[in-house]
Amino acid sequence: MQHKFWFSLLLLFVMISGVKAQQNELPYTAINLQTLNDFKPTGANWKLVSDVFYDFNKGGGGSLKSGSGVLTNDLSGKSKDHIFTKMEHGDIDLELDFMMEKGSNSGIYLQSRYEVQLFDSWGVKDPKSLDCGAIYERWDDSRPEGRKGYEGHPPVQNVSRAPGLWQHLKISFRAPRFNAQGEKIANARFVKVMMNGVTIHQNIEVTGPTRSAAFQDEKPTGSLMIQGDHGPVSIRNISYKAYGIEPITLTNLQLKAYDGKFQSVDEFSTLTPKREMPIDVLAHLAPGSRDNFAGKITGTLHIPHTGEYLLNLHLRWIPAEVNTKVRNGAGELKIAGKKVVGVTTEDGGFVATKLTLPAGDYPLELAYYKNFGLWYARSNDILLSIEGPGVPYTTLNPVIRAEDPVSEIAVLAKNEPVMQRGFVNHQGTKHTHTISVGEPDLVNYTVDLRKGEFLQFWRGDFLETTPMWHGRGETQLSVPLGSVIERSGKPSLAFLADQNAAWPDSNATYNNLGYDVDKSGRPVFKYTLGTASVRESFMSANEGRKLAHSFTVTPATQDIWCRLAEGRDIVELPNGLYAINDKQYFIELPGKEKPVIRTTAKNTKELLLPVKAVNGAGTVTYSIVW
Template sequence: MQRHFCCLLLCLLLYAGSTWAQNPELPYTTINLQNLNDFKPTGSNWKLVGDVFYDLNKIGGGNTKSGSGILVNDFSGKSKDHLATKMEHGDLELELDFMMDKGARSGIFLQGRYEIQLFDSWGVKDPKSTDCGAIAQRWDENRPEGRKGYEGHPPAQNVSKAPGLWQHYAIVFRAPRFNEKGEKVANARFIKVVQNGVTIHENVEVTGPTQGAPLQDEKPTGPLMIEGDRGPVALRNINYKSYGIEPVTLTKLRLSAYDGKFKSVDELKALTPKREMDIDVLAHQAPGSRDNFAGKITGTIHIPRSGEYLFNLNLRWIPAEVNPKVRNGAGELKIAGKKIFGIDTEDGGKASTKVNLEAGDYPIELSYYKNFGLWYARSNDILLAVEGPGVQYTTLNQIIRVEDPVSEISVLAKSDPVMQRGFVNHHGKKHTHTISVGEPGYANYSVDLQKGEFLQIWRGDFLETTPMWHGRGETQLSVPMGSVIELSGKPSLAFLSDKNTVWPDSNATYNNLGYDVDQAGRPIFKYTLGTANVRESLAATDEGRKLSHTFTVTPATEGIWCRVAEGSDIVQLGNGLYAINDKQYFIELPGKEKPVIRTTSTNTKELLLPIGAKNNAGNVTYSIIW
């Protein structure tokens, strides 16, 4: 049976709450960028700096500040070596930030063999296997001309940002598998690649090393490598989880089922089960049981490696939003007879804990009850997931159900601007009086018409409207399909007594007058602020690379200001450019505009412009670049 049960409850940490935005997880391992000790010796082109600036408009126009924390490929010298980690990995979850110089190219090689492209693909309409986010093609000189390159996989859509802005990758990679003779029995696979919050690849098989890979053989492990011979690139926040191939397993499952109403799982100790049966999935599968039941599932859990494990449990018939006075269910989990955690109605059916376990096999016991079901939480399934040292986050013995297929209902902006009214989630809050506008250049935005708030921008495809139009459309949400930047959501215009007046959270004098539609199909928003009439418009320029934002105020009224941006920092770059919120996006001001950059009470920065007057009308225009 079990071998050891050492320090089972050491470091026990219980997470219990009425809501659970996402599953808790174990921390990543961070590659140290205070020095280069985590990397193999390499050329002088790889350096650590404190900050980096790549010029949006100039190839090779980058400069850096001394310090550490950011890894840059300095392309100015003769050295153009690749960079490889000392860490060798098999299965891997990888997250990192990267920044491209204008026109630059690089790549990240998993195991030194399988490349995800890094490239300045800003504004590319039809991405190919050479663009940013692509899985690079393979190459065979023996194939016919024009077919030497094969198996390249472009990203599902181009969500690349402008040069000089930080971007993000999240990659889940499954290494190739080999038998005891060293023969490959399964190809490498990119389980998921997410760029800037958008899934661009899922479950893509790679039959061998991609073109230009530093390592051309295939083995169970290899280093993480960054291409150094093709252009300037910067990286930071390189974090990973490396996994072995032996999983946590749950076997020998047996269900003891009870009928009736219950107040506690402790009541089961004195009862005889109504029926007993062997099961192979986690669910209450007793015949005829829908409500008013309890169960005790026993089995054996295999722990492949000693260390700290995270367990997440979800009794799916207990929804997050319930009346805690009406208890419709509860449960508890034991390993080797020790209670790990319990779930009550107040927990919303979800709980999590971390516990230290030594490698071995342990008896496991899961007890639960359900007194009644809710129409929107009918399932009797139980979700038990685990993550640990060298063990990827895994849902154990999950039941697989065939659900009614629902095709995605989407709205795309192909040749003309498209407007869509609906509900929008912004910073976790639902806004009900919104309009979203999609531009053919893949620059999109949402505005709250009721409050006069500029909510969000995104690059990529426009909207998924399935939650609005399928069935009863219960949530009514329109969901951006591209890479979203959520803005602060405060009013764009306000009356200030002087440049130091605190920006208001809302405008009491704001009165929405609807919108006109111009000849191109774009809305022109109309509203009043006190006695001032405002016309506000946005339009994609430079083939969608920029979003121009314009306000016209009549009559020109003293004291009206425009709040252009807010972020953790605002850095003036010259040529009218300002980097916002740790280089998340740029603001471009035309002409010789002189903004006010100030610090708020919450220690963020704001960029403000006064509404200048000319011929009894005030105007301000700026562009957002991302």
């Protein structure tokens, strides 16, 4: 039914403007972990605590800290129950953090039926369908021996972290579909599963409940279940977006096209269009129009549920980095005759807004113009995306264009260490003088040679270099293929007047001398700091579970220090390791060396170690464990 526009009911809030949007999706709903009220009654094994310690060296050595915020499965008693949410879901986007005890096994069951495996798979090189992140197999006792388990899907690569570290899981799940008679007409599907920032599954169909599911039937909705009978696991930060099956749609599209150069959308509002045509995608499709045109697209927007919506609009011929003094285009979106948002060159062609809409059908009008094109922004497409209550983020009527066929240009370290020079993105900044090193046991790292900074490390496959070599080489970047942990990007060594002196952002006396390659094929970086000569090296250890980092300084003086880590917090653990950034990774020191933990002016923590001189030379070695 066509709704009359009551502006008092259509509450518009323009939340975002400028070159880039700061908010591009609506917030998730959090499951409360201050109490267990969001869960159905369960066994005594499920507890709320404030912190957990699992020792990666041995199972059963965990300890719990009283409080709330972390849901943990404590199997020290007799209870081994699963836990179910009161919330029941169909289609869902789910995010959570989890931590495994050494050797432990658990699982997250969507609708209590379809499992994503949680397992201690630290260091596994060839993951199977029982490893962490796998979509677990189905089971049929009537099948022949060796084939009772079927349809299991291992992760495409193993990016599991060490027991005792927090890991992140993000799941997009599409529930099975049923007709009016209750008959299943479409299988459940894992649209996408990401673990520790890496996509490990896409579009995986499951034909029925996986092994050890709570139920063997299938339904449109069901509770989220966490397995409790296999091993200790801790969960926190559970949040979700649940969706219905009725979509937002944009139909009855008509394009009115105008020729000429324009400075505002008002200039062609009273003109007679040069041509009119029906369209089915959002793009300026008028024949012969490449530059110097304007258009009005009208259609009907169907809103399935009353509530707050987030809308993003991008005119793709206006790139973010365009010269804002030379306006090449702009646009304006109206819903039911009222302006919702405008987009300009100064916005970089992108703008977002929040608005509250009652369910119903609304007339939509999108007016825009383009005066000239740029070689790196040739598209005349328009991206209009919307997200709201019970509706996933949806790009309306997009143009589907075939990309230039090109295979991924990947660099992999198969049998020996591999080095790749190139550009690397670190904390949003392009570093142009970097070298990345990959080890055959899937441990990798990047160093900035111009500044002497250890930028990042990751476990998994090495690099994709397609952006470096395909076409014009835009964006010139080499991109890690595994799960990346970024460091702060400051020097590892510095001269300090005392242990309280601030750590410098850069070393003015740093002078890069290149690197040697040792017998194993690993680089040994050489540079000077003032009068001191430094040799710096990295080496994978413990079958890829650790990355050893070493320095030799000649001559070493009493005022040179090594900065091992920086993070929001640094905590010394009962096993002698140091947990960095809320248990993102560990620092391990040899022997009985005691580092300095201190607070910076930005209220972060630093872990420092003096470079002690012996016969004029000093060495520092530590290991990163993750």
